[in-house]
Amino acid sequence: MTGAPVEAGRETLTLNLGPQHPSTHGVLRLVLTLEGETVVDCMPDVGYLHTGMEKHMEHLKYYQAVTITDRMDYLSPMTNNLAYCLAVEKLMGIEVPERAQVARVILCEMSRIASHLVWLGTSAMELGAMSVFLYCFRERETLLEAWEDTTGGRITPSYICVGGLLADLSPEFIPKVRRAIAPLPARFDDYERLLTENPIWLKRTRGIGRLTGDELINWGVTGPMLRAAGVAWDLRKSQPYSLYDRFEFDIPTGQDGDVYDRYAVRVAEMRQSVRIIQQAIDALPGGAHMSEDRRVWMPPRERVRTDMHAMIHHFKIIEEGFSPPPGTAYQGIEGPKGEIGFLVVSDGGPRPYRCRVRPPSLMNVQVLPAMVRGRLLADVIAILASADFVLGEVDR
Numbered sequence: 001m002t003g004a005p006v007e008a009g010r011e012t013l014t015l016n017l018g019p020q021h022p023s024t025h026g027v028l029r030l031v032l033t034l035e036g037e038t039v040v041d042c043m044p045d046v047g048y049l050h051t052g053m054e055k056h057m058e059h060l061k062y063y064q065a066v067t068i069t070d071r072m073d074y075l076s077p078m079t080n081n082l083a084y085c086l087a088v089e090k091l092m093g094i095e096v097p098e099r100a101q102v103a104r105v106i107l108c109e110m111s112r113i114a115s116h117l118v119w120l121g122t123s124a125m126e127l128g129a130m131s132v133f134l135y136c137f138r139e140r141e142t143l144l145e146a147w148e149d150t151t152g153g154r155i156t157p158s159y160i161c162v163g164g165l166l167a168d169l170s171p172e173f174i175p176k177v178r179r180a181i182a183p184l185p186a187r188f189d190d191y192e193r194l195l196t197e198n199p200i201w202l203k204r205t206r207g208i209g210r211l212t213g214d215e216l217i218n219w220g221v222t223g224p225m226l227r228a229a230g231v232a233w234d235l236r237k238s239q240p241y242s243l244y245d246r247f248e249f250d251i252p253t254g255q256d257g258d259v260y261d262r263y264a265v266r267v268a269e270m271r272q273s274v275r276i277i278q279q280a281i282d283a284l285p286g287g288a289h290m291s292e293d294r295r296v297w298m299p300p301r302e303r304v305r306t307d308m309h310a311m312i313h314h315f316k317i318i319e320e321g322f323s324p325p326p327g328t329a330y331q332g333i334e335g336p337k338g339e340i341g342f343l344v345v346s347d348g349g350p351r352p353y354r355c356r357v358r359p360p361s362l363m364n365v366q367v368l369p370a371m372v373r374g375r376l377l378a379d380v381i382a383i384l385a386s387a388d389f390v391l392g393e394v395d396r
Contacts, residue, residue: 011035012033012034012035013035014031014032014034015031015033015034016031017029017380019045025122025391026049026389026390026391026392027048027049027391027395028046029048030045030368030384031043031045032372032377032380034377038374038376039372039375039379039380040373041369041373042368042369042373044365044366046391046395049391049392049394050395051395052396053068053357054357054396057352057355058351058352058353060351061322061350062322063161063162065084065352065355066081066085066160066161069084069342070156070157070158071392072357072390072392072393073115073336073340073361073392073393075114075336075390076111076112076115076337077111077155077156077157078104078107078110078111078159079108079111081159081160082107082160082242083331083332083333083340083341084344085160085162086342087329087331087344088324088329088344091324091325091329091344091346092293092295092296092322092324094162094163094293094295095293096163096291097288097290098243098285098287099284099285099286099287099288100163100288100289100290100291101242102280102283102284102285103165103284103289104165104242105242105244105247105276105277106177106277106280106281106284107147107159108333109276109280110143110180110277111336112273112335113139113143114140114144115336116267116269116270117136117139117140118137119385120132120136120263120266121133121134121136121137121140122385123382123385124136124194124195126381126385127201127381127385129198129201131194135187135191136191139180139184139187143180145176145180146177147159149170149176150169150173162296163290163291163293163296163297164288164289164290164291165289169289174281174284177281184274185274188267188271191267192267196264201260202260204379204382205260205386206258206260207256207258207260208258208259208375208382209258209371209375209382210256210257210371211229211257211367211370211371213226213230213231215229215370216229216231216257217231219363219367221360221363221367222338222339222360223335223337223338223339224269224337224338224388225338225364225367225388226338227252227254228254228256228261228262228264229254229256229257229261230257232253233251234251234334235332235334235339236333239332241331244276246279247279247280247283248275248279249272249276250272251272252265252268252269252272253265259383262386262388266388295322296317296322298314298317299313320350322350323346323348323349323350324348326347326348327345327346328345329344330342330343332358337360337361337389338364340357340359340393342356342357342358343355343358357396359393359396361389361390361394362389362393364388364389365387365389365394367387368387371387
């Protein structure tokens with residue numbers, strides 16, 4: 001990423017923001033060119049966190065690569081799991097049982113709320129509203145506890161797998177989810193009472209970092225950033241997956257495409273996620289949690305311990321993996337930060353020949369220069385926060 005040329009003769013100052021700075025939301029360096037307090041140019045410098053995740057996935061068996069997706073956007077691991085697994089399932093032509101599909105919806109909407117809560121809490125704290133940070137993490141904790149109960153993990157569960165779910169939902173999961181989401185609408189009301197009409201919040205967010213829908217589309221930006229500019233684009237509606245077309249929900253949009261509208265859209269999205277979860281819980285059917293396609297089906301552990309045929313089948317899957325037919329499949333889904341998509345190429349072997357990720361965080365970072373140019377230095381932090389990105393996904 002290169003910066004715009006600065007007019008000759010202007011007295012400017014170059015300032016490094018990051019890479020070790022809490023407000024950059026990760027190991028990100030911004031090279032800011034300032035004229036007084038005004039930002040003349042901005043050049044994002046990424047790569048400090050590079051881990052080679054895509055290449056690593058190509059050296060793992062298909063079922064093992066799910067664990068890598070958790071580490072990209074560690075604030076929303078379930079949506080990353082789902083996007084990758086849907087791509088592999090499309091490649092193999094696997095039908096996922098209805099129970100697993102509905103459970104995936106519940107898990108991904110919980111992931112969306114948890115991610116937005118982290119965003120809202122940290123963004124509010126950076127603009128001086130410390131109480132909101134504490135409240136958001138209180139609510140997030142109840143969601144993580146419900147996850148942990150059924151997946152065994154809080155941050156990197158690797159629970160959604162190719163063909164369905166790694167294990168069936170625990171008996172305590174649905175009651176815990178009901179208890180976790182029941183108070184959320186009232187808690188969202190509390191957040192809005194603290195922020196929506198707060199004069200300091202309005203001063204720091206209204207008209208800041210504004211971009212139009214056309215500009216954002218040209219940059220490849222999706223998700224809440226795009227919807228805040230008035231574009232009602234949501235893959236759950238436009239290209240439904242995992243039975244999302246069965247559930248009723250609205251697509252919140254803004255008008256001005258500024259920091260304030262991004263805040264308003266994300267809070268409204270959390271309300272819609274609660275609505276989806278309630279419908280999905282009521283519609284959750286019985287039945288299998290995993291496809292019976294023997295290419296990917298793993299016998300339950302209790303059968304592995306008592307049935308020789310089950311043990312042999314389990315051993316072959318773990319040792320050899322499964323091999324999709326040669327071909328290419330792409331699947332994008334609506335993650336909390338925008339469209340997260342996986343392109344998986346198979347050469348007929350047990351490992352992906354190529355695995356390419358379409359990360360929303362990268363698009364959200366690359367649009368930063370357009371949002372901060374001409375703004376005051378003090379506005380940069382608010383704009384950074386409103387972009388909502390995770391550097392693990394950018395530097396994959």
